[in-house]
Amino acid sequence: MLCQTCLTMEDKRPIRQSHVHSVRTSREELVNKIKNSKCLLENLTEHGFFSTEDAEIVMQFSTQSDRVRQILDLVESKGEEVSEYFISVLQRIPEAYFNLKPWLEEIHFEASEKILCLTVKNNDPVTVFSRKLKCELCCDVKYIKSYTEREEMMLQETYVNGIMELISAANENMGRMEDLSTLFDGNGVINEDGETIFVFGDAGMGKTLLIQKLQNMWAKGDHFCDIKFLFRFRCRTFSLFKKSTLITLEDLLFKYNCNPDHDPEEVYRYMLHFPETVLFTFDGFDEIHSDFDLNSIPEVSSPFTPTHPVVLLSQLLSGKLLKGSKKVLTARTANQVPRNIIRKKIMLRGFSTENLHAYTSLFFKEPEIHKRVIDHLKANHNFSSLCSIPLFCWIIFKSYEHFHSNNDFQEFSSSSVTLTDIFLLISEVYMNLSSNVFSLKGASRSQSETFKKGKDTLLSVGRLAYYGMEKSMFVFDHDAVTSVSISENDLKLGFLRTVKEYSELGDHSSFEFFHMTLQSFFTALFLVIDDKTSSAELLKYFSQCTYTVDRELANSPWSCICARRDIKGDPFKNNDHLQFINLFLCGLLSKPKQNLLKDVVHPSILKMKRKALKQKLYQSVKSHLKSLPRSPYLEYNRVHALTHFIWMARCICETQSEKVGKLAAKGICADYIKLSFCGASSSDCGAISFVLNHYHKKFALELDNNNINDYGVKELIPCFNKLTVIRLSVNQITDEGAKVLYEELIKYKVITFLGLYKNLITDFGARFIARIIEECPKLKRVKLGYNRFTEEGGTYIGHAIRKSTSVCDIGMWGNQIGDVGAHAFAEAIMNHPSLTHLSLACNGITTEGGKWIAEALQQNTSLKILWLTENKLTDEAAEHFANMIKVNKTLRHLWLLNNQITNDGAEVLSEALEHNTVMEEICLRGNPLSLGEHRPFEENSRIFCT
Numbered sequence: 001m002l003c004q005t006c007l008t009m010e011d012k013r014p015i016r017q018s019h020v021h022s023v024r025t026s027r028e029e030l031v032n033k034i035k036n037s038k039c040l041l042e043n044l045t046e047h048g049f050f051s052t053e054d055a056e057i058v059m060q061f062s063t064q065s066d067r068v069r070q071i072l073d074l075v076e077s078k079g080e081e082v083s084e085y086f087i088s089v090l091q092r093i094p095e096a097y098f099n100l101k102p103w104l105e106e107i108h109f110e111a112s113e114k115i116l117c118l119t120v121k122n123n124d125p126v127t128v129f130s131r132k133l134k135c136e137l138c139c140d141v142k143y144i145k146s147y148t149e150r151e152e153m154m155l156q157e158t159y160v161n162g163i164m165e166l167i168s169a170a171n172e173n174m175g176r177m178e179d180l181s182t183l184f185d186g187n188g189v190i191n192e193d194g195e196t197i198f199v200f201g202d203a204g205m206g207k208t209l210l211i212q213k214l215q216n217m218w219a220k221g222d223h224f225c226d227i228k229f230l231f232r233f234r235c236r237t238f239s240l241f242k243k244s245t246l247i248t249l250e251d252l253l254f255k256y257n258c259n260p261d262h263d264p265e266e267v268y269r270y271m272l273h274f275p276e277t278v279l280f281t282f283d284g285f286d287e288i289h290s291d292f293d294l295n296s297i298p299e300v301s302s303p304f305t306p307t308h309p310v311v312l313l314s315q316l317l318s319g320k321l322l323k324g325s326k327k328v329l330t331a332r333t334a335n336q337v338p339r340n341i342i343r344k345k346i347m348l349r350g351f352s353t354e355n356l357h358a359y360t361s362l363f364f365k366e367p368e369i370h371k372r373v374i375d376h377l378k379a380n381h382n383f384s385s386l387c388s389i390p391l392f393c394w395i396i397f398k399s400y401e402h403f404h405s406n407n408d409f410q411e412f413s414s415s416s417v418t419l420t421d422i423f424l425l426i427s428e429v430y431m432n433l434s435s436n437v438f439s440l441k442g443a444s445r446s447q448s449e450t451f452k453k454g455k456d457t458l459l460s461v462g463r464l465a466y467y468g469m470e471k472s473m474f475v476f477d478h479d480a481v482t483s484v485s486i487s488e489n490d491l492k493l494g495f496l497r498t499v500k501e502y503s504e505l506g507d508h509s510s511f512e513f514f515h516m517t518l519q520s521f522f523t524a525l526f527l528v529i530d531d532k533t534s535s536a537e538l539l540k541y542f543s544q545c546t547y548t549v550d551r552e553l554a555n556s557p558w559s560c561i562c563a564r565r566d567i568k569g570d571p572f573k574n575n576d577h578l579q580f581i582n583l584f585l586c587g588l589l590s591k592p593k594q595n596l597l598k599d600v601v602h603p604s605i606l607k608m609k610r611k612a613l614k615q616k617l618y619q620s621v622k623s624h625l626k627s628l629p630r631s632p633y634l635e636y637n638r639v640h641a642l643t644h645f646i647w648m649a650r651c652i653c654e655t656q657s658e659k660v661g662k663l664a665a666k667g668i669c670a671d672y673i674k675l676s677f678c679g680a681s682s683s684d685c686g687a688i689s690f691v692l693n694h695y696h697k698k699f700a701l702e703l704d705n706n707n708i709n710d711y712g713v714k715e716l717i718p719c720f721n722k723l724t725v726i727r728l729s730v731n732q733i734t735d736e737g738a739k740v741l742y743e744e745l746i747k748y749k750v751i752t753f754l755g756l757y758k759n760l761i762t763d764f765g766a767r768f769i770a771r772i773i774e775e776c777p778k779l780k781r782v783k784l785g786y787n788r789f790t791e792e793g794g795t796y797i798g799h800a801i802r803k804s805t806s807v808c809d810i811g812m813w814g815n816q817i818g819d820v821g822a823h824a825f826a827e828a829i830m831n832h833p834s835l836t837h838l839s840l841a842c843n844g845i846t847t848e849g850g851k852w853i854a855e856a857l858q859q860n861t862s863l864k865i866l867w868l869t870e871n872k873l874t875d876e877a878a879e880h881f882a883n884m885i886k887v888n889k890t891l892r893h894l895w896l897l898n899n900q901i902t903n904d905g906a907e908v909l910s911e912a913l914e915h916n917t918v919m920e921e922i923c924l925r926g927n928p929l930s931l932g933e934h935r936p937f938e939e940n941s942r943i944f945c946t
């Protein structure tokens with residue numbers, strides 16, 4: 001039956017030249033282009049077309065072309081079927097014979113069913129290498145690199161998606177990327193010529209884990225199937241190469257990453273030919289530290305010329321090498337990468353409430369403890385806001401797990417937890433787990449006992465951390481480790497882990513801290529507990545972190561690689577981890593930690609260090625606040641704070657000192673604090689709150705474009721009694737945050753400006769916003785654009801505005817309130833006493849809704865500007881607006897851009913203007929008008945059509 005089908009199909013095919021003929025006439029082309037004879041021999045022998053002797057004869061020839069000639073002789077002599085199978089192999093292993101594709105098309109080769117039924121083994125070097133890479137990555141990412149050697153976790157058991165946001169070239173939020181599988185699609189592309197997907201985020205947001213997840217998805221074969229090779233690099237590797245190192249790209253890939261088992265040349269040739277099949281991941285661009293002479297970078301880039309590895313990195317990223325390959329680069333937020341190389345920008349914002357719940361379920365499998373943790377998170381927003389940063393969440397959960405197993409929840413009972421607290425906790429957990437310090441298995445030891453017992457360990461691990469910081473070193477070879485007397489047992493505690501990929505660099509035992517923030521913590525701990533550390537040493541990082549614009553520029557590794565070859569000193573030096581050292585110093589030398597440290601460091605030394613730090617902090621806070629730019633703004637005296645202010649607030653908060661808080665509050669000397677685009681997270685709101693809580697006057701706070709989410713809103717609770725302006729636009733706030741705002745703002749009723757543009761508030765949250773509008777008698781401006789309000793939400797807000805006698809400016813741009821919502825707004829407009837500015841742009845309002853609004857405006861004497869841009873208003877709506885214009889004598893600007901008004905509607909509006917001398921402009925740009933017909937509306941100076 002099958003044979004008959006085959007025959008019938010063959011009968012229908014067009015008559016072709018014989019396969020023997022094709023092989024014979026293309027002999028020279030085949031000899032030149034076939035670079036892999038092994039695959040052919042393997043398959044021809046497998047199906048009995050070649051005998052073992054045939055294969056042996058072929059292999060006797062030493063050059064590739066002679067082997068191919070011999071194969072061709074044999075194939076030809078064996079006739080039609082063997083020739084057909086031979087050509088079929090060439091077609092079915094495109095990785096090995098890609099340069100024969102045009103030839104196969106030219107001869108219109110199509111194998112018969114019979115030949116297609118014969119298997120073809122794909123063991124060409126490209127496929128074998130791709131399989132090897134997948135296998136290596138699969139094994140590797142099965143586990144997150146162990147934090148303690150005894151504890152490795154399956155990636156899928158611990159990874160949950162965090163918030164991934166697409167960012168525009170102008171650094172604006174373009175919406176979320178819901179799933180990693182869409183990483184390379186067209187959504188969110190900001191530059192078609194760029195090849196690098198730039199993933200950035202603050203410390204511990206999960207950049208490294210995202211890369212691991214990506215590798216895992218590829219290696220499992222479910223996603224990114226067009227990628228054959230994935231090379232992952234950690235940028236800190238590049239710091240380990242000597243100044244004089246010169247290698248080729250091929251070496252970098254095969255020697256320092258993964259080596260093909262067969263024919264590396266052929267694999268490399270394939271990659272150069274098909275760069276789009278190669279993906280590079282470069283993790284931690286901010287961690288590069290290199291001291292070779294930048295001026296020696298040769299401008300020419302060739303895939304065969306040896307050069308310094310950092311140059312190879314820069315040439316790969318900029319597309320000078322392997323143009324067309326895909327690149328994923330990660331870095332901390334503050335690091336700048338030139339726009340022209342970036343294809344997409346993705347910002348990691350940490351865990352949302354849902355992500356956090358998902359992570360909790362993964363982490364705590366036991367229902368009872370899972371519930372307990374969820375309850376704890378709900379009750380304590382200080383914990384929740386720390387947990388929105390995945391690294392801190394992991395540390396807190398890890399500690400929670402430990403103390404739970406010891407039935408000791410004391411550590412978690414405090415309502416206020418600082419970052420220093422959680423790093424002390426994880427240190428305690430690891431020290432307790434160690435047999436070195438802890439001999440009474442099962443019993444729990446107090447924190448101070450643990451630290452007292454483990455002082456030597458803390459000192460030696462701390463010394464290593466400090467030594468690394470001094471040299472901008474994050475990976476330590478065995479000599480470095482032994483030089484600070486870290487014992488084998490200390491190494492096993494879990495603070496340090498072995499670094500596998502450095503073995504290729506000739507060093508079999510390199511180590512790094514499990515996270516860079518832990519290295520910062522240990523550096524601070526060392527500076528505090530080491531008796532010999534002077535005050536100058538203790539405080540030196542404060543001077544290195546003083547804010548200057550120049551420093552910010554110099555901190556970009558790229559500025560050095562690409563353009564600024566003239567920078568003196570270490571251009572790669574990144575000071576984020578130095579900021580963390582200062583923060584931990586403030587925490588460790590704070591009053592509440594003295595009890596813990598008194599047994600580890602001599603009280604007189606501790607006293608001296610506390611005093612020195614206090615003075616330095618006072619000085620730094622004062623001079624920082626003094627240097628901030630100030631300007632009058634509306635009725636306020638505005639201070640424009642920058643990211644450095646957030647670091648200052650974090651440090652102050654770590655001290656937990658009222659006195660320092662008061663000093664900072666006093667030094668601000670302004671009543672409008674602008675903190676937009678400062679990279680503030682939800683837990684930073686706790687720090688901001690700590691400082692501003694000491695502020696006695698009422699003040700305005702602008703936190704637009706940060707990452708504060710609902711937890712951040714909760715952290716601001718202590719400030720709401722004094723806040724007259726709160727601007728929280730573009731901050732991932734949901735209905736939960738809206739509820740908190742409602743509960744707080746109506747308690748004090750001092751708010752005049754509420755900015756919530758571009759958040760995630762739905763109709764449910766609209767009820768809370770409506771109540772705020774109704775119940776706060778001083779509220780004038782409310783910005784609610786680009787939330788998720790539909791008809792229902794629009795109606796709540798419209799009704800609330802009707803009741804308010806104070807609101808004057810309402811922004812609803814980019815919601816979907818439709819005609820029903822427009823009706824509620826129409827009711828609000830009618831006879832409203834105070835509303836002067838209203839935007840209902842981009843809200844799906846049709847002529848019906850437009851009609852309501854126009855009619856209501858006939859009875860309004862307050863509104864001056866109305867935006868109805870990007871709705872669905874037609875000529876019929878224009879007629880209603882025309883009637884309104886004849887009556888209304890207050891409205892000055894009517895924005896009707898991008899609607900469906902034609903020349904007729906424009907004409908009616910133009911005629912109506914003859915009865916109105918107040919209206920200054922009606923904007924009709926983007927409507928379907930046919931211009932150039934010299935219609936009167938075109939001549940009307942108050943109608944804008946172009």
Ligand SMILES: Nc1ncnc2c1ncn2[C@@H]1O[C@H](COP(=O)(O)OP(=O)(O)OP(=O)(O)O)[C@@H](O)[C@H]1O
Pocket residue numbers: 144158159160161162201202203204205206207208209210284331332359390391392394515516517
């Ligand atoms: N998506 C996630 N799901 C679960 N856990 C996560 C996730 N992201 C991060 N973590 C936890 O946080 C830890 C730190 O994350 P990671 O090292 O990826 O941060 P990072 O952004 O690379 O930090 P840095 O910039 O300091 O290098 C992880 O080892 C893991 O425990």
